[in-house]
Amino acid sequence: MTARPDASPSGAEDAQMLTALVRLRGALQGATLPLDLPGVDEVRASHDEMVAQLEDYVIPRVMTIDAPLLAVVGGSTGAGKSTLVNSLVGRRVTEPGVLRPTTRSPVLVHHPDDGHWFGQDRLLPDLRRVEHTTNDPDALQLVASETVPQGLAILDAPDVDSVEERNRTLAAQLLAAADLWLFVTSAARYADQVPWGFLKQAADRSTAVAVVLDRTAPEAVQTVSTHLARMLASRGLKDSPLFVVHEGPVDAQGLLPAAHVQDVRGWLDSLAHDAGARAAVVKQTLDGAIRSITHHVHPVADAAAVQLETAATLRDEAERAYERAAADAVKATADGTLLRGEVLARWQEFVGTGELLKSLENRVGWLRDRVVNAVKGKPQQAERVTVAVESGLELLILEHAEQAAERAEAAWQQHAAGVGLLAQAGPDIGRASRDLRRRAERAVRDWQGDVLEMVKAEGADKRSTARFLAFGVNGLSVALMVVVFTHTAGLTGAEAGIAGGSAALGQKLLEAVFGDQAVRGLADRARTMLEERITGLFDTERARYTSLVDGLGLVPGSAEQLRQAARRVDDVRFAAAPRQG
Incomplete structure (x- = not known):
């Protein structure tokens, strides 16, 4: 007799992983860090990032493992991200920013038959869904397009180095929710520090990354691309594809010539049509995100333990002061x-x-x-x-x-x-x-x-x-x-x-x-x-x-609960690894 799909080993593993991740999120939420102790700001930032990635990407992705591959297009100011997205789709779906910084909602382009995957309860649940152009950074604009193959979605994100903090925060949130980073830079900006900080995060998390050297003059292609490739290799991204988009005229629709983006579009199409390759990208990024989270849990647990110890010390000192005073008063x-x-x-x-x-x-x-x-x-x-x-x-x-x-x-x-x-x-x-x-x-x-x-x-x-x-x-x-x-x-x-x-x-x-x-x-x-x-x-x-x-x-015991929750996630991940290898 044929086993039901939901009774398959992978289905059981997904259910176990989902349960473990939900418990980890709960443990993180319980491990608060309210006291202003030395070094706590950095740990708080790490804590918030982990909770956000669990809620924005990891848990929704495990729940919808068969959802389309989400490629988030991110990069430096003026790198041409929106023009590239429009050119890949073949029509204007997102507005390039004329003034900097440009504040607008992120735009997600998908095949019409894939729209149900991107509801409010799944990817990036904090962002309100709209189907019209808006400048609201708390909204996610959904655009259905037949030119995007099923199994693939492309999201145009704000600049990672925007002078406006809200744009930078949103860009980081969107990149953390991506299965694939399509990182766009230019000959003038490829060595900038801020983008490489993001790329380092991607390498640390084993996130799937492809880099686009955008609109590069022919005479600079060899030099810049060679140097950029060396930089990628030295930073743990040697396996990341590097695409060059040659400089060219932009038509009345704001699109580059199709030939200039055909390599990028062809690669994305091949991922969309190859279920195995698409699953490999998702697994690489998802597994890397989970591994990174459990690795960074322990400093948070240590900080939570210190918070509890410090709070206990403060309470004890106050109680001693008043117990002594009460005893002295009673004695008197x-x-x-x-x-x-x-x-x-x-x-x-x-x-x-x-x-x-x-x-x-x-x-x-x-x-x-x-x-x-x-x-x-x-x-x-x-x-x-x-x-x-x-x-x-x-x-x-x-x-x-x-x-x-x-x-x-x-x-x-x-x-x-x-x-x-x-x-x-x-x-x-x-x-x-x-x-x-x-x-x-x-x-x-x-x-x-x-x-x-x-x-x-x-x-x-x-x-x-x-x-x-x-x-x-x-x-x-x-x-x-x-x-x-x-x-x-x-x-x-x-x-x-x-x-x-x-x-x-x-x-x-x-x-x-x-x-x-x-x-x-x-x-x-x-x-x-x-x-x-x-x-x-x-x-x-x-x-x-x-x-x-x-x-x-x-919460007493929150540090140990957090460590146990992280160990449980690792146990499930390690148990699944041999069968998936």
Whole structure:
């Protein structure tokens, strides 16, 4: 039984190659290079060229391997490309440029029966298809002509050395999408540097190339063609056909005499009519393009890995700066730092100093009377402590946030990539965010509200007792805050005696109402809630830096995925080579 065509080895190989190439394109698109690192511009250009060639030529060509051979006519300014194309077709299909630079759309001439091969979804998909003359460089003008044999299409491209960048970019894009380069030069321009840069790319990629020495005076043909042939050989293009188009009159249609282009036209016709020769040209260029892409993938993968490492370093430095600041801020809320200045003064006004502390050591009945007398009529003083606590906490948070921002900015300024990200963020990135004071105020007030609710809940069955009534919810809440602020007793010297004694008084007051075990639980819960709110504020501040890194769109593992995708393409190519040899 005869096997179906799509089950043939070559069909299976084409399907495997197409799958591998699509995955390679996806891996390239995932390996972004957004950070401004040394040498990255060159790698970005190589990356973009590979993606473009995969999309413009390699993948569409593998999908339509039987499509006509595309010969792109390219070359230097004034070399006569459009006149040559018109002369090969036998009628004016593309307009030669009178003024330089000439901006117009590329023109693709094909046999009428081959038009379906050049739809929007295939060759050069980014170029809009039109069937009329246009100056839009984003359009591809399609011209059907019976004089072009089936199996061949000729595309007139802009000048590779145009003074207009858009023309140069389009010329490079079109040449990268060609099965065959028909490179046109002249006796005056054949040694120019820019065209030879393109020809070097063709040699590196094993692209099929034919060179046309156009409209050359008879006396110069021998000398120029001999020198040009030597230049081609020395640059890896010794097997490229070299055609000479003699200088001659141009008729009213802008065509050269047919005899002057018959060698070029005859060679193109022979390719069009010889399926084997045409397939060999396509295979040479396609295989060379694929080989070149997989070869150039590895520097991109290396650069992608460096991008990920650098981004991780920047993130780590920002996180360390803010983790340190958050830890220092939390520590300062528990080591007695806050029981200084205004907070300590307002607390002492509320509870007194030694007299009330001494009273706590006496019998309960006497304590009740003394406590009631000591704090009776002091709700306003409790509120003053609350306000002082709020102000002290806010200031502490702001100071440490400023330090974190300064440290993170200084660390990033040591990296070129960090400097670029800082520039994107704006000048305020090195300071605490403008709304931090408002958010800190809200967080502190919310915490104070949490403490108040805890005291209410804990004292639900004690609200009628003398001790609870003596201090009230606000007074007991203030006492609990003071206990939280002296968790690690970090004060030293005379200040420690004053603040420590005052904190011990707060502890005694709470224990007198709730008992020592309940007070330990209340203090631990209040301290945990305060740490969570402070940590949350610093997490938000840190996100100003980490969001810059996250916004880069870097994908972990993208470098290795790219290498694996390139290896898979090479594996498919090598596996197919013996059967095709």
